[in-house]
Amino acid sequence: MTPSSHVLLFAVLQVAIGLAGLITRRTGEVAVVSGLVMLSGVLVAFCALARALGEGPQAGGVVVLLLLIALAVVGLICLYAFHRYRRAVVVDEHDRMRR
């Protein structure tokens, strides 16, 4: 059986990779993917902690999963809307809520 410390180490590494991508990259698609990677790592950490504490992982994990779904849906819709007007999506250029 995998120790919980290994799972938490993996989750921390994945959150760190996602955070680095979210901070350093300016492309919209990569920013959305970085957020997904971060939330996925948090989800794995939730499962590991719930297993270590002897509780069911479903309740806390569903909240993070809803965040993940919201980020995926809203991010992809925003990217699609931006793609219709510009070829490349650089998040620094979109600082207004109108065309």
Added chain:
Amino acid sequence: MQPILFWSLAVISLLASASAVTTGRPVRALLLGVIVLGVDAGLIFGLGAPLLASEVLLVGAAAALLTWTLVVRPRRLRLGAPGRVRMNISRLLALGAVAYLTVLLVWAIAASPDVEPQPGDHLGGEFGSWAAGALLGGAAAAAWVVTLARRRRPDEPGEAP
């Protein structure tokens, strides 16, 4: 979940995550993100949360569908991208990773302890392992056949050799 299985999936997930945030191609980053979600769903399944894992898989499948429909397919049609399949090193690595994951999945299902059969259950772990292998092999064969069929139709828009 055994540590060797966990770290096999974890290394794949970490490599895909690092590739997703460092690649310069947006579409490739999105597809790598979908791979990360799929591998993490396997990890969550191994940690004892099968319902959560299936939900993450659904999110990954929906993201892949949206990405293909809204981004990849229109871009290929607009650019008239060729449909040729080139066997480069990344494609070979991807095929190897898929084969490795398939073997791991079948082995994990076969090695899992059999639960007590409930009234109305007629399927055992051995049947489940064979069914998973057959499904994955069938999906790979279908994808290969579709690829070959598309390659032999050069008059299709966007599929010119």
